Amino acid sequence: MIKSKHLLGIKELTSEEIYHILDTAAGFRDVLHRDIKKVPPLRGKTVVSLFFEPSTRTKTSFALAAKRLSADFVNFSVSTSSVLKGETIKDTALTIQALGADFVVIRHPSAGVPHFLSNILDMSVINAGDGANEHPTQALLDLFTIQTHKKNFQGLTVAIIGDIAHSRVAKSNIYALTKLGAKVRLICPPTLMPAEIGKLGVDVFHSIDDGIKKADVIMTLRLQLERQSKGFLPSLEEYFKLYGLTSERLKLAKSDALVMHPGPMNRGVEIESAVADGPQSVILEQVTNGLAVRMAVLYLLAGVRK
Amino acid sequence: MSILITNGRVIDPEQNIDGYNDLLIKGRKIQGLYPKGKGPSADKIIDAAGCIVIPGLVDMHTHLREPGFEYKETIKTGTLAAVKGGFTTVCCMPNTKPVNDTISVTEFILEKSKKEGSCTVYPIGAITRGQKSEELVELEALLKAGCIAFSDDGHPVTNSLIMRRALEYSKIFNVPIISHCEDLKLSEGGVMNEGFVSTIVGLRGIPKAAEEVMVARDLSLCELTGGRLHIAHVSTEGSVKLIRDAKARGINVTAETCPHYFSLTDEAIISYDTNLKVNPPIRTASDVEAIKEGLKDGTIDVIATDHAPHHLDDKNKEFDSAAFGISGLETAFALGLQLVDQGLFDIRQLIIKMALTPSRIMGIGKGVLTVDSDADITIINTEKEYRVDSSTFLSKGKNSPFNKWELKGTVEKTISMGKVFEWN
Numbered sequence: 001m002i003k004s005k006h007l008l009g010i011k012e013l014t015s016e017e018i019y020h021i022l023d024t025a026a027g028f029r030d031v032l033h034r035d036i037k038k039v040p041p042l043r044g045k046t047v048v049s050l051f052f053e054p055s056t057r058t059k060t061s062f063a064l065a066a067k068r069l070s071a072d073f074v075n076f077s078v079s080t081s082s083v084l085k086g087e088t089i090k091d092t093a094l095t096i097q098a099l100g101a102d103f104v105v106i107r108h109p110s111a112g113v114p115h116f117l118s119n120i121l122d123m124s125v126i127n128a129g130d131g132a133n134e135h136p137t138q139a140l141l142d143l144f145t146i147q148t149h150k151k152n153f154q155g156l157t158v159a160i161i162g163d164i165a166h167s168r169v170a171k172s173n174i175y176a177l178t179k180l181g182a183k184v185r186l187i188c189p190p191t192l193m194p195a196e197i198g199k200l201g202v203d204v205f206h207s208i209d210d211g212i213k214k215a216d217v218i219m220t221l222r223l224q225l226e227r228q229s230k231g232f233l234p235s236l237e238e239y240f241k242l243y244g245l246t247s248e249r250l251k252l253a254k255s256d257a258l259v260m261h262p263g264p265m266n267r268g269v270e271i272e273s274a275v276a277d278g279p280q281s282v283i284l285e286q287v288t289n290g291l292a293v294r295m296a297v298l299y300l301l302a303g304v305r306k
Numbered sequence: 307m308s309i310l311i312t313n314g315r316v317i318d319p320e321q322n323i324d325g326y327n328d329l330l331i332k333g334r335k336i337q338g339l340y341p342k343g344k345g346p347s348a349d350k351i352i353d354a355a356g357c358i359v360i361p362g363l364v365d366m367h368t369h370l371r372e373p374g375f376e377y378k379e380t381i382k383t384g385t386l387a388a389v390k391g392g393f394t395t396v397c398c399m400p401n402t403k404p405v406n407d408t409i410s411v412t413e414f415i416l417e418k419s420k421k422e423g424s425c426t427v428y429p430i431g432a433i434t435r436g437q438k439s440e441e442l443v444e445l446e447a448l449l450k451a452g453c454i455a456f457s458d459d460g461h462p463v464t465n466s467l468i469m470r471r472a473l474e475y476s477k478i479f480n481v482p483i484i485s486h487c488e489d490l491k492l493s494e495g496g497v498m499n500e501g502f503v504s505t506i507v508g509l510r511g512i513p514k515a516a517e518e519v520m521v522a523r524d525l526s527l528c529e530l531t532g533g534r535l536h537i538a539h540v541s542t543e544g545s546v547k548l549i550r551d552a553k554a555r556g557i558n559v560t561a562e563t564c565p566h567y568f569s570l571t572d573e574a575i576i577s578y579d580t581n582l583k584v585n586p587p588i589r590t591a592s593d594v595e596a597i598k599e600g601l602k603d604g605t606i607d608v609i610a611t612d613h614a615p616h617h618l619d620d621k622n623k624e625f626d627s628a629a630f631g632i633s634g635l636e637t638a639f640a641l642g643l644q645l646v647d648q649g650l651f652d653i654r655q656l657i658i659k660m661a662l663t664p665s666r667i668m669g670i671g672k673g674v675l676t677v678d679s680d681a682d683i684t685i686i687n688t689e690k691e692y693r694v695d696s697s698t699f700l701s702k703g704k705n706s707p708f709n710k711w712e713l714k715g716t717v718e719k720t721i722s723m724g725k726v727f728e729w730n
Contacts (some may be wrong), residue, residue, distance in 0.1 A: 011506075088619075088622075088623055089623060089624055090622065090623065108624065109626070110624040110625060110626035110627065111507055111508035111509045111578075111625065111626070112507060112508075112509065112578035112624065112625045113624045115577075115578050116578060116623075116624060116625075130508065131508050131509065131626070132508040132509070132510070133507060133508025133509075134508065168508060171508060194504075194505040195500050195501050195502060195504060195505050195511060196501055196502035196505060197505055199502050200505075
């Protein structure tokens with residue numbers, strides 16, 4: 001069902017493959033609710049994480065996912081490794097492979113690094129975020145969360161608010177949602193909108209009020225605080241005023257609209273605390289679902305490797 | 307020693323010659339041109355049947371990397387790559403280590419070229435000391451040492467006042483100021499063209515405006531000063547329009563583009579192949595069309611290579627940190643020939659853009675087959691098809707996005723100052 005042993009991006013997946021991952025994740029979610037949260041399918045397999053950017057939740061989520069499948073999980077710590085001594089990414093990855101790893105979960109500030117490594121390595125490469133390209137497991141867990149509440153993607157209107165230009169989460173979600181038939185609206189200042197994004201079949205809004213009107217799902221994105229100094233924004237205060245998700249604005253969306261955030265949140269910058277902690281928020285559910293989705297990805301890729 | 311080239315189709319735009327002729331070389335000079343079969347006997351006969359016999363190509367934009375980056379290329383390997391590609395003259399850019407901003411570096415390049423070079427090398431001096439956009443180099447001294455033009459290539463002259471002064475002061479010597487047009491703030495962090503493809507692959511884009519605002523600035527300064535401006539590596543539709551308009555207004559500007567700007571679009575970068583990373587970046591289909599139109603109507607005078615060889619280690623890495631540049635000498639003519647095959651212009655026009663005009667801009671008397679001129683001649687089989695294999699390049703730089711391309715037009719022999727190089 002899944003064709004590639006690598007997960008490089010949502011771009012590379014078909015809608016059938018996406019649904020297959022979501023169905024598999026549903027099975028693993030049940031495992032997570034048991035008293036003994038461990039199953040044996042990846043016993044004897046080794047998963048190594050190689051993160052060139054700080055991350056807590058994604059790395060921890062992959063670690064737990066691997067362990068719940070009975071795989072060995074090792075973190076290759078970049079800050080203490082030979083990378084700092086000038087080793088190339090290629091040599092680092094080949095070293096990890098030589099140590100006998102079956103999967104490498106990689107995050108890197110440069111787009112295309114997982115693709116570059118997938119051409120060199122025999123082990124499976126899982127993209128945990130590459131530059132402004134993709135973060136496929138985040139989109140999959142977002143889909144999984146939406147599916148839990150909305151059942152059907154066809155006809156759903158999803159509004160994504162924030163720093164689209166620098167957001168791999170937004171990119172992966174755009175590909176995923178459009179492939180499954182949802183309507184995607186992007187809301188952000190023109191300085192943070194990527195070039196010619198409309199060609200992906202999305203609607204672009206610069207006004208949040210127009211953009212979230214009657215939306216079924218609202219995803220807010222983390223705003224990197226350094227965007228202000230780079231001239232993308234005059235101030236974080238102005239950003240919150242124009243694009244912050246407040247309870248008042250949330251009323252414009254459908255009454256049962258879901259509020260999502262990939263984390264970590266900047267409360268008071270892109271989202272008001274009352275919304276983040278409110279009844280429509282599924283933010284913590286996303287985190288839990290991330291485990292099930294990552295278990296599904298590891299499990300299915302292991303199947304391809306056989 | 308005398309050499310007679312016979313049976314070939316001799317094309318020399320300078321003399322308006324296109325026909326089957328015999329060409330006689332004696333020593334380092336062209337001795338005579340005769341109707342086919344009428345040439346005198348010679349020590350060596352070269353049968354050019356089925357080939358064109360044309361003036362040796364002139365590349366006015368080459369990076370030979372020496373001194374300082376010998377692991378990427380040397381004068382020896384770079385000039386070998388040149389003759390392999392049909393070039394008998396290369397003009398080397400000054401962004402070496404140290405920068406060619408002093409007599410000693412210029413003299414080093416010339417001496418090394420004389421000793422180890424396979425073709426004629428003309429150094430281009432820096433415009434500003436250390437290419438820092440602060441102080442002008444000593445133009446007179448560098449010209450006397452052997453430089454023939456000035457450029458801070460690799461870097462723009464960021465200081466508009468210094469650029470004005472360079473265009474003004476160089477009028478004493480009537481030499482071109484070659485501008486690498488790039489607004490460094492607009493291009494900051496960018497690694498490819500900004501557009502739909504950069505959005506799709508998630509790489510930082512370089513907007514076309516980063517080039518065009520500097521083209522516009524330099525055209526204004528050229529108009530203001532009456533200096534001689536040459537715009538290097540034109541890559542965008544907007545730049546073509548600006549230059550076309552400037553020429554129509556009588557501004558003293560010439561311009562070049564490179565084969566990759568009319569042969570590739572940014573869509574290829576979906577593969578993240580770092581051999582496609584070049585500055586300015588490969589643009590979109592509409593830019594390619596505009597570049598071709600500019601070549602056709604004379605807005606763009608020259609096809610140069612911007613030969614930028616790199617070591618494999620500088621390319622075999624993540625796209626963001628890979629080096630910018632394409633090893634271009636050994637594929638340039640065949641890519642130019644595609645324009646002829648597409649019907650854009652005839653082969654004579656191609657020779658004008660790759661030999662005669664660059665020579666005229668640089669004022670070096672090359673790119674012609676006139677009697678008594680240097681015996682720089684290239685013999686090309688324009689019908690022979692081949693598959694590019696960059697691992698066989700004579701350049702140290704194997705960094706070609708055209709690897710594995712099926713091209714037509716093989717350089718059979720290159721004669722550089724009377725010395726014959728042959729392949730196949």
